[in-house]
Amino acid sequence: MLEELRAALGPVGCLTGDDIPEAARSDASRTGQALPLALLRPASVREVSAALAICHHHRLSVVPQGGMTGLAGGANPDPASVALSLERLSGIEEIDAEGMAMVVRAGTVLEHAQLAAQEAGFLLPVDLGARGSCQIGGNIATNAGGLRVIRDGMTRDNLLGIEVVLADGTVLGQLSKVVKNNTGYDLRHLFAGSEGTLGIITRAVIRLRPLPAPPRTALAALPDFAAVLKFLQMAREALPGLSAFEAMWRDYFAFSQNLLPYTLFDTPPPFAIILEAPDDPAFDMLLERAFDEGLVTDALIARSLADARRFWTLREGVAMDAALPGLINLDISLATRRLDEFACRCRADLLARFPGAHVSFFGHIADSNLHVAVCLPGDDNTAQIHDVDAIVYGLVREFGGSISAEHGVGTLKRDWLGHSRSEAEIAAMRAIKAALDPRGIMNPGKLLPI
Amino acid sequence: MLEELRAALGPVGCLTGDDIPEAARSDASRTGQALPLALLRPASVREVSAALAICHHHRLSVVPQGGMTGLAGGANPDPASVALSLERLSGIEEIDAEGMAMVVRAGTVLEHAQLAAQEAGFLLPVDLGARGSCQIGGNIATNAGGLRVIRDGMTRDNLLGIEVVLADGTVLGQLSKVVKNNTGYDLRHLFAGSEGTLGIITRAVIRLRPLPAPPRTALAALPDFAAVLKFLQMAREALPGLSAFEAMWRDYFAFSQNLLPYTLFDTPPPFAIILEAPDDPAFDMLLERAFDEGLVTDALIARSLADARRFWTLREGVAMDAALPGLINLDISLATRRLDEFACRCRADLLARFPGAHVSFFGHIADSNLHVAVCLPGDDNTAQIHDVDAIVYGLVREFGGSISAEHGVGTLKRDWLGHSRSEAEIAAMRAIKAALDPRGIMNPGKLLPI
Numbered sequence: 001m002l003e004e005l006r007a008a009l010g011p012v013g014c015l016t017g018d019d020i021p022e023a024a025r026s027d028a029s030r031t032g033q034a035l036p037l038a039l040l041r042p043a044s045v046r047e048v049s050a051a052l053a054i055c056h057h058h059r060l061s062v063v064p065q066g067g068m069t070g071l072a073g074g075a076n077p078d079p080a081s082v083a084l085s086l087e088r089l090s091g092i093e094e095i096d097a098e099g100m101a102m103v104v105r106a107g108t109v110l111e112h113a114q115l116a117a118q119e120a121g122f123l124l125p126v127d128l129g130a131r132g133s134c135q136i137g138g139n140i141a142t143n144a145g146g147l148r149v150i151r152d153g154m155t156r157d158n159l160l161g162i163e164v165v166l167a168d169g170t171v172l173g174q175l176s177k178v179v180k181n182n183t184g185y186d187l188r189h190l191f192a193g194s195e196g197t198l199g200i201i202t203r204a205v206i207r208l209r210p211l212p213a214p215p216r217t218a219l220a221a222l223p224d225f226a227a228v229l230k231f232l233q234m235a236r237e238a239l240p241g242l243s244a245f246e247a248m249w250r251d252y253f254a255f256s257q258n259l260l261p262y263t264l265f266d267t268p269p270p271f272a273i274i275l276e277a278p279d280d281p282a283f284d285m286l287l288e289r290a291f292d293e294g295l296v297t298d299a300l301i302a303r304s305l306a307d308a309r310r311f312w313t314l315r316e317g318v319a320m321d322a323a324l325p326g327l328i329n330l331d332i333s334l335a336t337r338r339l340d341e342f343a344c345r346c347r348a349d350l351l352a353r354f355p356g357a358h359v360s361f362f363g364h365i366a367d368s369n370l371h372v373a374v375c376l377p378g379d380d381n382t383a384q385i386h387d388v389d390a391i392v393y394g395l396v397r398e399f400g401g402s403i404s405a406e407h408g409v410g411t412l413k414r415d416w417l418g419h420s421r422s423e424a425e426i427a428a429m430r431a432i433k434a435a436l437d438p439r440g441i442m443n444p445g446k447l448l449p450i
Numbered sequence: 451m452l453e454e455l456r457a458a459l460g461p462v463g464c465l466t467g468d469d470i471p472e473a474a475r476s477d478a479s480r481t482g483q484a485l486p487l488a489l490l491r492p493a494s495v496r497e498v499s500a501a502l503a504i505c506h507h508h509r510l511s512v513v514p515q516g517g518m519t520g521l522a523g524g525a526n527p528d529p530a531s532v533a534l535s536l537e538r539l540s541g542i543e544e545i546d547a548e549g550m551a552m553v554v555r556a557g558t559v560l561e562h563a564q565l566a567a568q569e570a571g572f573l574l575p576v577d578l579g580a581r582g583s584c585q586i587g588g589n590i591a592t593n594a595g596g597l598r599v600i601r602d603g604m605t606r607d608n609l610l611g612i613e614v615v616l617a618d619g620t621v622l623g624q625l626s627k628v629v630k631n632n633t634g635y636d637l638r639h640l641f642a643g644s645e646g647t648l649g650i651i652t653r654a655v656i657r658l659r660p661l662p663a664p665p666r667t668a669l670a671a672l673p674d675f676a677a678v679l680k681f682l683q684m685a686r687e688a689l690p691g692l693s694a695f696e697a698m699w700r701d702y703f704a705f706s707q708n709l710l711p712y713t714l715f716d717t718p719p720p721f722a723i724i725l726e727a728p729d730d731p732a733f734d735m736l737l738e739r740a741f742d743e744g745l746v747t748d749a750l751i752a753r754s755l756a757d758a759r760r761f762w763t764l765r766e767g768v769a770m771d772a773a774l775p776g777l778i779n780l781d782i783s784l785a786t787r788r789l790d791e792f793a794c795r796c797r798a799d800l801l802a803r804f805p806g807a808h809v810s811f812f813g814h815i816a817d818s819n820l821h822v823a824v825c826l827p828g829d830d831n832t833a834q835i836h837d838v839d840a841i842v843y844g845l846v847r848e849f850g851g852s853i854s855a856e857h858g859v860g861t862l863k864r865d866w867l868g869h870s871r872s873e874a875e876i877a878a879m880r881a882i883k884a885a886l887d888p889r890g891i892m893n894p895g896k897l898l899p900i
Contacts, residue, residue, distance in 0.1 A: 098785070100686075179817040180814075180856050182852075183854050185640060186606070186640065333630045335627055335628070401628060405632060425634075428622060432640075
């Protein structure tokens with residue numbers, strides 16, 4: 001098998017043993033470190049197709065890999081499979097200015113695509129923290145969310161067309177650049193978010209948008225969650241171009257601010273909101289009105305990009321990983337109005353089980369998306385992570401939410417899928433998987449419960 | 451079989467023979483008039499499930515029907531099948547103000563849902579001409595487009611969750627109200643646009659948006675298509691809330707205006723654009739700048755809702771159906787920058803084959819969506835419609851476009867599907883259909899080539 005693959009892809013396209021770089025052995029969840037049988041590095045759609053046809057023939061499992069920034073174990077290799085990296089299938093093929101679309105290869109690093117769009121005078125409306133290393137193909141395969149979903153939607157919402165190679169090597173091309181296309185089943189949306197279990201995305205057409213003007217950014221302090229909800233409603237009505245409404249619960253704000261060399265609010269407020277919208281008089285009027293109504297008790301307005309950066313650095317909690325080794329970032333979704341009720345229950349339940357743990361909350365709350373940061377006391381707590389999951393996802397089920405808002409399922413949430421999807425839905429997913437990948441070689445053991 | 455169905459649904463839920471109303475015998479394409487074996491009218495999800503289980507057991511085909519406003523024959527019954535109407539499964543179950551979502555039953559008339567949203571202070575962001583009779587379930591099953599796609603997207607883009615009954619009666623529930631949900635395959639997008647061939651949509655969660663302020667509307671005259679493209683680019687940049695950019699080619703404008711009791715432009719311009727955006731000084735500034743640059747040669751700005759209505763009446767061409775019996779409205783999509791090149795070729799080819807025919811063009815051009823209005827000379831031209839299709843869809847294939855931007859495939863475009871989707875894609879669709887509807891009872895003969 002490996003000889004066939006080496007013949008098809010050349011020596012640089014098929015690495016084995018020590019030649020396989022560390023980066024290909026585990027994704028950013030740092031779980032499931034393993035050496036695959038080989039790391040395939042096709043440089044063209046034709047080579048992806050040839051590689052899959054060989055794997056299909058030999059019933060050899062394939063684990064697709066992008067920038068390895070995933071947090072759910074979805075790209076972790078295993079010793080009985082080959083990994084297939086898209087890194088050599090990269091580059092921008094076309095920017096269509098009138099059609100406002102970019103044709104891009106799957107292995108292109110998101111930030112490269114963003115910069116190319118910007119040079120052509122457009123916004124590429126997908127953005128997330130890992131932009132410097134994640135790849136477009138992985139963004140699509142996991143339907144990545146990110147920081148501007150409130151304005152721009154998820155990755156799938158900015159996808160005009162994709163080209164996919166199926167398990168048997170068939171190339172399924174729909175590099176459509178048209179916005180409207182009602183000709184049968186929407187395969188684009190089926191592959192988006194399928195985490196490499198149905199085929200390998202090789203190229204995509206991403207919708208571009210006009211470059212927005214530099215926004216206005218504020219950090220507001222709010223006294224309680226009712227005020228947060230009311231403020232969100234007012235912001236939605238007053239600021240049609242609202243591009244961020246990011247909430248930090250007091251526990252998160254206090255911890256993150258303590259790690260920074262600057263202080264934004266001397267007393268961490270019950271809730272802090274980063275508000276971002278087009279620079280318009282309505283922005284300051286909204287803050288004034290919210291202040292008058294007692295919804296906002298204090299607010300800082302960024303006077304420079306550096307000011308805004310300071311707000312975002314606090315929110316992104318970049319220093320937390322170092323301060324809390326073993327930090328787990330759970331990513332869930334439920335009705336916006338119940339987020340604080342959930343957070344209170346979740347905090348109490350986690351602390352009852354793990355006294356002394358770090359537990360804090362933040363999230364893209366306008367998108368009903370909450371992140372739970374958990375760090376257990378003690379050194380090696382891998383065994384207890386299951387208990388954390390059981391507590392958090394058990395509550396998610398009770399609240400009728402989703403166990404994964406934007407991180408996907410991978411291996412880490414696989415066994416909890418039934419908390420968010422019904423048996424009938426999982427059965428339908430299995431039927432679709434079997435229809436498109438009858439030999440089950442595409443990223444087995446990921447997403448669907450075994 | 452019919453007795454079992456009658457027992458499950460009651461006499462009012464299972465009509466036969468003359469009791470089946472005219473409306474259930476043909477959709478708005480007025481093709482394929484037929485009397486089904488029975489018209490099923492379930493009043494609950496449970497009844498839909500019971501009815502499908504019976505049909506599945508007896509391998510009896512089922513044709514789902516909404517408001518029968520489709521233009522592609524997708525809801526046309528046939529004498530060997532039962533039709534299943536959702537009309538009794540109607541009503542709004544919930545409006546979640548904080549979550550900005552509406553839970554609605556499939557048989558609800560779109561306009562009723564729009565009004566309910568409006569009363570609660572929200573916009574239901576799906577709108578089309580047939581709003582007074584089309585139903586939400588049908589809007590989703592056909593992924594309806596409409597007049598505000600440029601701002602609000604297609605129906606699928608406003609869908610948070612759906613509940614579907616599969617061919618065997620299994621209820622697949624995902625009435626999710628969360629914006630972000632990355633837990634496996636997106637079945638919601640698979641059923642949206644599947645035209646009843648995979649299952650029956652029974653309920654849905656539609657995303658609501660803040661009510662927009664009354665917009666400003668203008669009708670602009672432009673000298674050529676290059677000016678249209680440039681004006682579109684300027685409008686996108688200057689008017690972030692742009693909600694309509696509707697183009698009429700001279701042939702369409704002249705014909706439609708002649709049927710109206712008022713005159714908007716004495717001399718029909720090469721291109722007329724209806725521009726709609728939030729009422730903001732940027733709107734008039736854009737028009738002035740476009741005028742100064744020679745892109746716009748004349749413009750009318752609506753001073754009242756009645757003025758705006760006059761522009762839209764011209765664009766909707768409501769009097770054309772009566773003036774041109776047998777009018778065909780073809781709905782296609784291709785790269786925006788090539789729309790006029792397509793229109794010129796298409797007009798020439800149609801008139802060469804059918805001298806004296808009416809041929810005119812209009813469309814949602816910012817969405818790359820063109821409509822071709824064709825009326826052949828003579829009385830009964832059904833036989834020649836195939837030739838019209840061959841000319842228009844042949845050109846669409848040459849231009850790499852889509853044979854259906856928003857109307858769907860149904861029966862009328864079924865045999866042309868290969869002009870827009872590859873053999874591999876059609877094979878993948880068939881595999882998915884077989885996986886979810888193994889007995890092939892769901893709307894057979896629609897969408898997929900026989």
